[in-house]
Amino acid sequence: MRLTRFAEFLEKLEKTSSRIEITKILTNLLNESDQSEIDKVVYLSLGMLAPNYQGTILNLAEKMMLRTLAYAYQKDLTEVTSLYKKEGDVGLVAQELGERLKVKDKNLTVTDVYEKLLAIAEDGGGGSQERKVGKMAKLIGEIDPLSARFITRIPVGKLRLGFSEKTVIAALAAQDPKLEKEIEAAYNIRPDIGYIAGLVKENKLDTVEPEIGVPVAPMLAQRLNSTSEMVKKMGEVSVEPKFDGLRIFIHYRRKDNLIKIFTRNMNSIDIDTFPELKEVGKFIHADEAILDSEAIGVDPKREMFLDFQKTIQRRRKHDIGKTASEIPLQFQIFDLIYINGKSLINEPYLKRREILEKTVQNGGLLRIDENVITDNPDVIKDLHQKYLKMGLEGVVVKRANGTYVSGRTGWNWVKMKEVEGTRGKLSDTIDCVVMG
DNA sequence: AGTGTCTGCCCC
DNA sequence: ATTCTGC
DNA sequence: GCAGAATGGGCAGACACT
Numbered sequence: 001m002r003l004t005r006f007a008e009f010l011e012k013l014e015k016t017s018s019r020i021e022i023t024k025i026l027t028n029l030l031n032e033s034d035q036s037e038i039d040k041v042v043y044l045s046l047g048m049l050a051p052n053y054q055g056t057i058l059n060l061a062e063k064m065m066l067r068t069l070a071y072a073y074q075k076d077l078t079e080v081t082s083l084y085k086k087e088g089d090v091g092l093v094a095q096e097l098g099e100r101l102k103v104k105d106k107n108l109t110v111t112d113v114y115e116k117l118l119a120i121a122e123d124g125g126g127g128s129q130e131r132k133v134g135k136m137a138k139l140i141g142e143i144d145p146l147s148a149r150f151i152t153r154i155p156v157g158k159l160r161l162g163f164s165e166k167t168v169i170a171a172l173a174a175q176d177p178k179l180e181k182e183i184e185a186a187y188n189i190r191p192d193i194g195y196i197a198g199l200v201k202e203n204k205l206d207t208v209e210p211e212i213g214v215p216v217a218p219m220l221a222q223r224l225n226s227t228s229e230m231v232k233k234m235g236e237v238s239v240e241p242k243f244d245g246l247r248i249f250i251h252y253r254r255k256d257n258l259i260k261i262f263t264r265n266m267n268s269i270d271i272d273t274f275p276e277l278k279e280v281g282k283f284i285h286a287d288e289a290i291l292d293s294e295a296i297g298v299d300p301k302r303e304m305f306l307d308f309q310k311t312i313q314r315r316r317k318h319d320i321g322k323t324a325s326e327i328p329l330q331f332q333i334f335d336l337i338y339i340n341g342k343s344l345i346n347e348p349y350l351k352r353r354e355i356l357e358k359t360v361q362n363g364g365l366l367r368i369d370e371n372v373i374t375d376n377p378d379v380i381k382d383l384h385q386k387y388l389k390m391g392l393e394g395v396v397v398k399r400a401n402g403t404y405v406s407g408r409t410g411w412n413w414v415k416m417k418e419v420e421g422t423r424g425k426l427s428d429t430i431d432c433v434v435m436g
Numbered sequence: 437a438g439t440g441t442c443t444g445c446c447c448c
Numbered sequence: 449a450t451t452c453t454g455c
Numbered sequence: 456g457c458a459g460a461a462t463g464g465g466c467a468g469a470c471a472c473t
Binding site for chain 4: 019059124128129130160162163166309313315408409
Binding site for chain 1: 441442443444445446447448
Protein backbone atom coordinates (compact mmCIF):
# COMPACT_ATOMS: atom_id res chain seq x y z
CA MET A 1 0.00 0.00 0.00
CA ARG A 2 1.18 3.46 -0.87
CA LEU A 3 1.98 5.68 2.09
CA THR A 4 -0.20 8.45 0.62
CA ARG A 5 -3.18 6.08 0.56
CA PHE A 6 -2.45 5.03 4.12
CA ALA A 7 -2.31 8.69 5.20
CA GLU A 8 -5.73 9.29 3.63
CA PHE A 9 -7.14 6.55 5.84
CA LEU A 10 -5.47 7.98 8.93
CA GLU A 11 -6.85 11.41 8.17
CA LYS A 12 -10.34 9.99 7.89
CA LEU A 13 -9.86 8.08 11.14
CA GLU A 14 -8.59 11.16 12.94
CA LYS A 15 -11.69 13.13 11.97
CA THR A 16 -14.05 10.41 13.16
CA SER A 17 -15.13 10.09 16.78
CA SER A 18 -17.82 7.43 16.56
CA ARG A 19 -16.18 4.09 17.24
CA ILE A 20 -18.62 2.24 15.01
CA GLU A 21 -17.57 4.51 12.15
CA ILE A 22 -13.87 4.16 13.06
CA THR A 23 -14.26 0.40 12.99
CA LYS A 24 -15.77 0.51 9.49
CA ILE A 25 -12.93 2.65 8.17
CA LEU A 26 -10.40 0.30 9.73
CA THR A 27 -12.10 -2.70 8.14
CA ASN A 28 -11.71 -1.02 4.75
CA LEU A 29 -8.07 -0.24 5.46
CA LEU A 30 -7.38 -3.84 6.45
CA ASN A 31 -9.20 -5.17 3.41
CA GLU A 32 -7.01 -3.05 1.16
CA SER A 33 -3.85 -4.35 2.83
CA ASP A 34 -2.37 -7.56 1.51
CA GLN A 35 -0.92 -10.42 3.50
CA SER A 36 2.68 -9.21 3.32
CA GLU A 37 2.01 -5.76 4.71
CA ILE A 38 -1.02 -6.02 6.96
CA ASP A 39 1.14 -6.37 10.08
CA LYS A 40 3.02 -3.15 9.27
CA VAL A 41 -0.22 -1.32 8.43
CA VAL A 42 -1.62 -2.34 11.80
CA TYR A 43 1.52 -1.48 13.77
CA LEU A 44 1.91 1.97 12.22
CA SER A 45 -1.77 2.82 12.54
CA LEU A 46 -1.39 2.14 16.27
CA GLY A 47 1.86 4.10 16.45
CA MET A 48 4.00 1.06 17.18
CA LEU A 49 6.71 -0.95 15.46
CA ALA A 50 6.46 -4.26 17.26
CA PRO A 51 4.67 -5.86 20.19
CA ASN A 52 5.87 -4.66 23.58
CA TYR A 53 7.52 -7.86 24.55
CA GLN A 54 10.07 -7.59 21.76
CA GLY A 55 11.52 -4.45 23.32
CA THR A 56 11.77 -2.43 20.12
CA ILE A 57 12.27 1.16 21.27
CA LEU A 58 12.92 4.27 19.17
CA ASN A 59 14.63 6.39 21.83
CA LEU A 60 13.61 9.40 19.79
CA ALA A 61 10.87 11.58 21.23
CA GLU A 62 9.77 15.19 21.55
CA LYS A 63 13.10 17.01 21.85
CA MET A 64 14.85 14.99 19.19
CA MET A 65 11.84 15.27 16.88
CA LEU A 66 12.06 19.06 17.11
CA ARG A 67 15.74 18.83 16.16
CA THR A 68 14.70 16.53 13.33
CA LEU A 69 12.13 19.00 12.00
CA ALA A 70 14.62 21.87 12.15
CA TYR A 71 17.13 19.79 10.21
CA ALA A 72 14.63 18.41 7.69
CA TYR A 73 13.10 21.78 6.82
CA GLN A 74 16.27 23.87 7.30
CA LYS A 75 14.84 26.05 10.04
CA ASP A 76 16.27 27.29 13.34
CA LEU A 77 15.50 25.05 16.28
CA THR A 78 14.10 28.12 18.07
CA GLU A 79 11.65 28.73 15.23
CA VAL A 80 10.52 25.11 15.19
CA THR A 81 10.22 25.13 18.96
CA SER A 82 8.03 28.22 19.03
CA LEU A 83 5.84 26.79 16.26
CA TYR A 84 5.55 23.63 18.33
CA LYS A 85 4.61 25.60 21.43
CA LYS A 86 1.89 27.32 19.43
CA GLU A 87 0.48 24.18 17.77
CA GLY A 88 1.21 21.73 20.56
CA ASP A 89 1.71 18.93 18.06
CA VAL A 90 4.76 17.86 16.05
CA GLY A 91 2.50 16.50 13.31
CA LEU A 92 0.90 19.85 12.56
CA VAL A 93 4.30 21.56 12.57
CA ALA A 94 5.71 19.01 10.14
CA GLN A 95 2.70 19.24 7.85
CA GLU A 96 2.78 23.02 7.83
CA LEU A 97 6.52 23.27 7.13
CA GLY A 98 6.23 20.55 4.50
CA GLU A 99 3.45 22.42 2.72
CA ARG A 100 5.41 25.67 2.80
CA LEU A 101 8.39 23.95 1.21
CA LYS A 102 6.18 21.90 -1.14
CA VAL A 103 7.80 18.60 -0.17
CA LYS A 104 6.91 15.90 -2.72
CA ASP A 105 6.47 12.25 -1.85
CA LYS A 106 8.78 9.71 -3.43
CA ASN A 107 6.15 6.99 -3.83
CA LEU A 108 7.11 5.18 -0.64
CA THR A 109 5.01 2.27 0.56
CA VAL A 110 3.91 1.57 4.10
CA THR A 111 6.50 -1.20 4.20
CA ASP A 112 9.28 1.21 3.13
CA VAL A 113 8.42 3.62 5.91
CA TYR A 114 8.07 0.86 8.47
CA GLU A 115 11.53 -0.44 7.62
CA LYS A 116 13.08 3.01 7.87
CA LEU A 117 11.55 3.58 11.29
CA LEU A 118 12.72 0.16 12.41
CA ALA A 119 16.26 1.01 11.32
CA ILE A 120 16.10 4.14 13.47
CA ALA A 121 14.96 2.07 16.44
CA GLU A 122 17.72 -0.47 15.94
CA ASP A 123 20.46 2.15 15.84
CA GLY A 124 22.27 2.77 19.12
CA GLY A 125 25.57 3.59 20.79
CA GLY A 126 27.87 6.57 20.36
CA GLY A 127 26.66 9.12 17.84
CA SER A 128 23.31 7.37 17.48
CA GLN A 129 21.24 10.41 18.44
CA GLU A 130 22.73 12.32 15.54
CA ARG A 131 22.18 9.38 13.18
CA LYS A 132 18.59 8.89 14.34
CA VAL A 133 17.83 12.54 13.72
CA GLY A 134 19.51 12.33 10.31
CA LYS A 135 17.57 9.22 9.25
CA MET A 136 14.27 10.63 10.46
CA ALA A 137 14.90 13.93 8.66
CA LYS A 138 15.71 12.10 5.45
CA LEU A 139 12.47 10.13 5.73
CA ILE A 140 10.46 13.30 6.29
CA GLY A 141 12.02 14.78 3.18
CA GLU A 142 10.67 11.88 1.11
CA ILE A 143 7.05 11.92 2.17
CA ASP A 144 4.17 14.28 1.47
CA PRO A 145 3.06 16.75 4.18
CA LEU A 146 -0.09 14.84 5.13
CA SER A 147 1.91 11.65 5.68
CA ALA A 148 4.51 13.63 7.64
CA ARG A 149 1.72 14.81 9.93
CA PHE A 150 1.16 11.23 11.07
CA ILE A 151 4.61 9.70 10.73
CA THR A 152 6.23 12.36 12.95
CA ARG A 153 3.67 11.69 15.66
CA ILE A 154 4.61 8.04 15.89
CA PRO A 155 7.99 8.44 17.67
CA VAL A 156 6.63 10.96 20.17
CA GLY A 157 3.74 8.63 20.96
CA LYS A 158 1.00 11.10 20.05
CA LEU A 159 -0.79 9.55 17.09
CA ARG A 160 -4.12 9.90 18.90
CA LEU A 161 -6.41 8.53 16.24
CA GLY A 162 -9.01 7.50 18.78
CA PHE A 163 -8.63 3.75 18.62
CA SER A 164 -6.40 1.02 19.95
CA GLU A 165 -5.89 -2.76 19.70
CA LYS A 166 -9.45 -3.53 20.82
CA THR A 167 -10.91 -1.56 17.96
CA VAL A 168 -8.51 -3.18 15.47
CA ILE A 169 -9.79 -6.55 16.65
CA ALA A 170 -13.38 -5.42 16.08
CA ALA A 171 -12.39 -4.24 12.60
CA LEU A 172 -10.68 -7.55 11.80
CA ALA A 173 -13.85 -9.35 12.82
CA ALA A 174 -15.91 -7.12 10.49
CA GLN A 175 -19.22 -7.42 12.37
CA ASP A 176 -18.92 -11.15 13.07
CA PRO A 177 -19.33 -11.47 16.86
CA LYS A 178 -18.15 -15.07 16.92
CA LEU A 179 -15.01 -14.23 14.98
CA GLU A 180 -14.40 -11.27 17.27
CA LYS A 181 -14.37 -13.54 20.32
CA GLU A 182 -11.94 -15.87 18.57
CA ILE A 183 -9.59 -13.04 17.62
CA GLU A 184 -9.75 -11.64 21.13
CA ALA A 185 -8.89 -15.01 22.65
CA ALA A 186 -5.99 -15.47 20.25
CA TYR A 187 -4.73 -11.94 20.91
CA ASN A 188 -4.78 -12.51 24.66
CA ILE A 189 -2.43 -15.45 24.41
CA ARG A 190 -0.26 -13.87 21.70
CA PRO A 191 -0.56 -10.12 22.23
CA ASP A 192 0.98 -9.20 18.90
CA ILE A 193 -1.72 -7.38 16.97
CA GLY A 194 0.23 -7.34 13.70
CA TYR A 195 0.81 -11.06 13.83
CA ILE A 196 -2.84 -11.71 14.73
CA ALA A 197 -4.01 -9.55 11.81
CA GLY A 198 -1.89 -11.71 9.51
CA LEU A 199 -3.42 -14.87 10.95
CA VAL A 200 -6.94 -13.56 10.39
CA LYS A 201 -6.07 -12.83 6.77
CA GLU A 202 -4.79 -16.39 6.38
CA ASN A 203 -7.63 -17.91 8.40
CA LYS A 204 -5.17 -19.57 10.77
CA LEU A 205 -6.32 -18.26 14.13
CA ASP A 206 -6.74 -21.74 15.56
CA THR A 207 -2.97 -22.27 15.61
CA VAL A 208 -2.46 -19.90 18.56
CA GLU A 209 -1.49 -21.50 21.87
CA PRO A 210 0.34 -20.11 24.91
CA GLU A 211 4.06 -20.46 24.55
CA ILE A 212 7.03 -20.24 26.89
CA GLY A 213 8.70 -16.93 26.06
CA VAL A 214 5.58 -15.18 24.77
CA PRO A 215 3.64 -13.22 27.41
CA VAL A 216 -0.05 -13.80 28.01
CA ALA A 217 -2.07 -10.59 28.39
CA PRO A 218 -2.45 -10.12 32.14
CA MET A 219 -5.69 -10.48 34.03
CA LEU A 220 -6.43 -7.26 35.93
CA ALA A 221 -8.58 -6.51 38.97
CA GLN A 222 -11.57 -4.21 39.10
CA ARG A 223 -11.87 -1.91 42.04
CA LEU A 224 -14.72 -2.21 44.53
CA ASN A 225 -14.97 -1.12 48.15
CA SER A 226 -17.99 -3.01 49.31
CA THR A 227 -17.47 -6.60 50.43
CA SER A 228 -21.17 -7.42 50.21
CA GLU A 229 -21.20 -6.26 46.60
CA MET A 230 -18.25 -8.54 45.92
CA VAL A 231 -20.15 -11.55 47.18
CA LYS A 232 -23.26 -10.48 45.29
CA LYS A 233 -21.31 -10.26 42.04
CA MET A 234 -18.99 -13.25 42.44
CA GLY A 235 -20.52 -15.69 44.91
CA GLU A 236 -17.86 -17.92 46.39
CA VAL A 237 -14.49 -16.16 46.35
CA SER A 238 -10.85 -16.62 47.23
CA VAL A 239 -9.51 -13.78 49.39
CA GLU A 240 -5.79 -13.03 49.12
CA PRO A 241 -3.31 -10.37 50.25
CA LYS A 242 -2.44 -7.56 47.84
CA PHE A 243 1.27 -6.80 47.76
CA ASP A 244 2.66 -3.45 46.65
CA GLY A 245 5.35 -4.62 44.27
CA LEU A 246 5.92 -5.40 40.59
CA ARG A 247 3.59 -7.68 38.66
CA ILE A 248 5.91 -10.31 37.22
CA PHE A 249 5.24 -13.24 34.90
CA ILE A 250 7.79 -16.04 35.09
CA HIS A 251 8.17 -18.37 32.10
CA TYR A 252 10.22 -21.50 32.65
CA ARG A 253 11.27 -24.40 30.40
CA ARG A 254 13.50 -27.09 31.89
CA LYS A 255 14.72 -28.61 28.60
CA ASP A 256 16.96 -25.65 27.73
CA ASN A 257 16.68 -23.84 31.08
CA LEU A 258 14.83 -21.01 29.33
CA ILE A 259 13.71 -18.36 31.83
CA LYS A 260 11.79 -15.32 30.61
CA ILE A 261 10.35 -12.55 32.73
CA PHE A 262 7.62 -10.09 31.75
CA THR A 263 5.97 -7.13 33.45
CA ARG A 264 2.31 -6.26 33.62
CA ASN A 265 2.72 -4.29 30.39
CA MET A 266 4.30 -7.34 28.79
CA ASN A 267 7.74 -5.78 28.68
CA SER A 268 10.56 -8.24 28.81
CA ILE A 269 12.97 -8.00 31.74
CA ASP A 270 16.52 -9.30 31.40
CA ILE A 271 17.19 -12.35 33.60
CA ASP A 272 20.28 -10.56 34.97
CA THR A 273 17.94 -8.04 36.57
CA PHE A 274 16.58 -10.76 38.85
CA PRO A 275 19.55 -13.14 39.24
CA GLU A 276 17.72 -15.04 41.97
CA LEU A 277 15.38 -16.40 39.28
CA LYS A 278 18.25 -18.15 37.50
CA GLU A 279 17.60 -21.03 39.90
CA VAL A 280 13.83 -20.93 39.62
CA GLY A 281 13.76 -24.40 38.07
CA LYS A 282 14.70 -25.89 41.44
CA PHE A 283 11.43 -24.65 42.89
CA ILE A 284 9.13 -25.61 40.02
CA HIS A 285 8.07 -29.24 39.76
CA ALA A 286 7.27 -29.16 36.07
CA ASP A 287 9.10 -29.12 32.77
CA GLU A 288 7.31 -26.00 31.58
CA ALA A 289 5.33 -23.37 33.46
CA ILE A 290 4.02 -19.82 33.23
CA LEU A 291 3.53 -18.26 36.67
CA ASP A 292 1.74 -15.04 37.59
CA SER A 293 3.25 -13.26 40.58
CA GLU A 294 4.06 -10.10 42.46
CA ALA A 295 7.75 -9.42 43.11
CA ILE A 296 8.20 -7.68 46.41
CA GLY A 297 11.33 -6.37 48.12
CA VAL A 298 12.02 -7.50 51.66
CA ASP A 299 14.59 -6.22 54.11
CA PRO A 300 17.79 -8.31 54.12
CA LYS A 301 16.76 -10.05 57.35
CA ARG A 302 13.50 -10.99 55.60
CA GLU A 303 11.51 -9.59 58.48
CA MET A 304 9.46 -6.95 56.69
CA PHE A 305 8.22 -5.96 53.25
CA LEU A 306 9.70 -2.90 51.59
CA ASP A 307 7.58 -0.22 49.98
CA PHE A 308 7.08 0.12 46.25
CA GLN A 309 9.69 2.86 45.79
CA LYS A 310 12.31 0.58 47.31
CA THR A 311 11.18 -2.49 45.39
CA ILE A 312 11.25 -0.74 42.03
CA GLN A 313 14.93 0.06 42.52
CA ARG A 314 15.50 -3.59 41.64
CA ARG A 315 14.33 -2.93 38.09
CA ARG A 316 17.78 -2.07 36.77
CA LYS A 317 20.58 -3.39 34.61
CA HIS A 318 23.61 -2.00 36.44
CA ASP A 319 24.92 -2.38 40.00
CA ILE A 320 22.73 -5.45 40.37
CA GLY A 321 24.89 -7.29 42.90
CA LYS A 322 24.89 -4.42 45.36
CA THR A 323 21.20 -3.63 44.98
CA ALA A 324 20.22 -7.29 45.11
CA SER A 325 21.82 -7.76 48.51
CA GLU A 326 20.25 -4.56 49.84
CA ILE A 327 16.81 -5.34 48.41
CA PRO A 328 16.25 -9.10 48.27
CA LEU A 329 13.15 -10.07 46.31
CA GLN A 330 10.60 -12.71 46.95
CA PHE A 331 7.97 -13.73 44.46
CA GLN A 332 4.41 -14.06 45.65
CA ILE A 333 2.93 -16.56 43.22
CA PHE A 334 -0.83 -16.47 42.77
CA ASP A 335 -1.62 -18.11 39.47
CA LEU A 336 -0.49 -20.77 37.03
CA ILE A 337 -1.44 -20.14 33.40
CA TYR A 338 0.32 -22.94 31.58
CA ILE A 339 1.99 -26.19 32.52
CA ASN A 340 3.77 -28.89 30.51
CA GLY A 341 2.23 -28.00 27.15
CA LYS A 342 -1.24 -27.44 28.54
CA SER A 343 -3.05 -24.11 28.81
CA LEU A 344 -4.92 -23.59 32.08
CA ILE A 345 -6.57 -20.38 30.91
CA ASN A 346 -10.02 -21.92 30.71
CA GLU A 347 -9.78 -23.84 33.98
CA PRO A 348 -11.61 -22.44 37.04
CA TYR A 349 -9.41 -20.57 39.50
CA LEU A 350 -9.55 -23.10 42.31
CA LYS A 351 -8.50 -25.81 39.89
CA ARG A 352 -5.53 -23.70 38.74
CA ARG A 353 -4.57 -23.07 42.35
CA GLU A 354 -4.75 -26.74 43.15
CA ILE A 355 -2.25 -27.47 40.35
CA LEU A 356 -0.18 -24.44 41.38
CA GLU A 357 0.17 -25.75 44.92
CA LYS A 358 1.44 -29.06 43.59
CA THR A 359 3.81 -27.38 41.12
CA VAL A 360 5.51 -24.62 43.08
CA GLN A 361 7.65 -25.24 46.13
CA ASN A 362 6.26 -22.82 48.69
CA GLY A 363 8.79 -20.87 50.79
CA GLY A 364 12.01 -18.99 50.19
CA LEU A 365 12.24 -17.54 46.69
CA LEU A 366 8.72 -18.45 45.60
CA ARG A 367 5.79 -18.15 47.97
CA ILE A 368 2.23 -19.09 47.18
CA ASP A 369 -0.21 -16.43 48.39
CA GLU A 370 -2.25 -17.59 51.35
CA ASN A 371 -5.98 -17.57 50.68
CA VAL A 372 -9.34 -18.03 52.35
CA ILE A 373 -12.36 -19.30 50.46
CA THR A 374 -15.62 -17.77 51.57
CA ASP A 375 -18.93 -16.25 50.57
CA ASN A 376 -19.20 -14.18 53.74
CA PRO A 377 -18.59 -10.40 53.36
CA ASP A 378 -17.52 -10.11 57.01
CA VAL A 379 -14.73 -12.63 56.47
CA ILE A 380 -13.45 -10.51 53.57
CA LYS A 381 -13.69 -7.41 55.76
CA ASP A 382 -11.66 -8.99 58.55
CA LEU A 383 -8.97 -10.20 56.17
CA HIS A 384 -8.79 -6.76 54.61
CA GLN A 385 -8.20 -5.22 58.05
CA LYS A 386 -5.62 -7.85 58.86
CA TYR A 387 -3.60 -7.21 55.70
CA LEU A 388 -3.76 -3.44 56.10
CA LYS A 389 -2.40 -3.84 59.64
CA MET A 390 0.42 -5.97 58.22
CA GLY A 391 1.39 -3.03 56.02
CA LEU A 392 0.07 -4.56 52.81
CA GLU A 393 -2.07 -2.81 50.23
CA GLY A 394 -5.33 -4.60 50.95
CA VAL A 395 -7.00 -7.64 49.40
CA VAL A 396 -7.58 -9.17 46.02
CA VAL A 397 -10.83 -11.12 45.87
CA LYS A 398 -11.24 -13.71 43.12
CA ARG A 399 -14.27 -15.57 41.85
CA ALA A 400 -13.65 -19.18 42.86
CA ASN A 401 -14.67 -20.65 39.53
CA GLY A 402 -13.44 -17.79 37.30
CA THR A 403 -11.25 -18.58 34.31
CA TYR A 404 -8.10 -16.55 33.49
CA VAL A 405 -9.65 -13.63 31.59
CA SER A 406 -7.16 -11.07 30.29
CA GLY A 407 -7.87 -7.44 30.99
CA ARG A 408 -10.43 -5.94 33.33
CA THR A 409 -13.46 -7.63 31.78
CA GLY A 410 -16.25 -8.90 33.99
CA TRP A 411 -16.19 -9.54 37.73
CA ASN A 412 -13.55 -12.17 38.26
CA TRP A 413 -10.87 -10.31 40.21
CA VAL A 414 -11.61 -7.38 42.49
CA LYS A 415 -9.22 -5.34 44.61
CA MET A 416 -9.94 -3.30 47.70
CA LYS A 417 -7.26 -1.00 49.03
CA GLU A 418 -8.69 1.69 51.27
CA VAL A 419 -11.02 1.35 54.20
CA GLU A 420 -14.40 0.05 53.10
CA GLY A 421 -16.89 2.72 52.09
CA THR A 422 -14.37 5.49 51.37
CA ARG A 423 -13.91 6.88 47.91
CA GLY A 424 -10.24 6.17 47.43
CA LYS A 425 -7.05 8.12 47.73
CA LEU A 426 -8.59 11.48 46.96
CA SER A 427 -11.29 12.19 49.50
CA ASP A 428 -13.99 14.84 49.26
CA THR A 429 -11.93 17.40 51.14
CA ILE A 430 -8.28 18.13 50.62
CA ASP A 431 -6.03 19.93 53.05
CA CYS A 432 -4.25 22.76 51.25
CA VAL A 433 -2.08 25.72 52.01
CA VAL A 434 -2.23 28.76 49.74
CA MET A 435 1.27 29.54 48.58
CA GLY A 436 2.85 32.86 47.58
C1' DA B 437 34.58 9.39 35.66
C1' DG B 438 31.17 12.74 36.52
C1' DT B 439 27.21 15.67 35.11
C1' DG B 440 23.24 16.99 32.33
C1' DT B 441 19.40 16.02 29.25
C1' DC B 442 16.22 13.22 27.26
C1' DT B 443 13.66 9.03 27.20
C1' DG B 444 10.61 5.21 28.70
C1' DC B 445 3.81 1.80 24.58
C1' DC B 446 8.65 2.66 32.49
C1' DC B 447 6.42 1.18 36.97
C1' DC B 448 2.61 2.09 40.13
C1' DA C 449 -1.51 3.97 38.59
C1' DT C 450 -6.07 7.47 38.50
C1' DT C 451 -9.41 10.43 36.25
C1' DC C 452 -12.17 12.13 32.60
C1' DT C 453 -14.94 11.92 28.19
C1' DG C 454 -17.61 10.29 24.19
C1' DC C 455 -20.40 6.81 22.86
C1' DG D 456 -19.92 0.21 31.18
C1' DC D 457 -16.47 0.28 27.70
C1' DA D 458 -12.53 2.20 25.10
C1' DG D 459 -9.49 5.65 24.68
C1' DA D 460 -6.84 9.68 26.11
C1' DA D 461 -4.54 12.53 29.46
C1' DT D 462 -2.36 12.94 33.63
C1' DG D 463 1.56 12.35 37.75
C1' DG D 464 5.71 11.05 40.71
C1' DG D 465 9.74 8.74 40.79
C1' DC D 466 13.44 5.99 38.97
C1' DA D 467 17.05 4.14 35.92
C1' DG D 468 19.00 3.78 31.17
C1' DA D 469 21.19 5.88 27.11
C1' DC D 470 23.75 9.17 25.21
C1' DA D 471 26.32 13.82 24.86
C1' DC D 472 29.47 16.63 26.77
C1' DT D 473 33.41 17.97 29.59
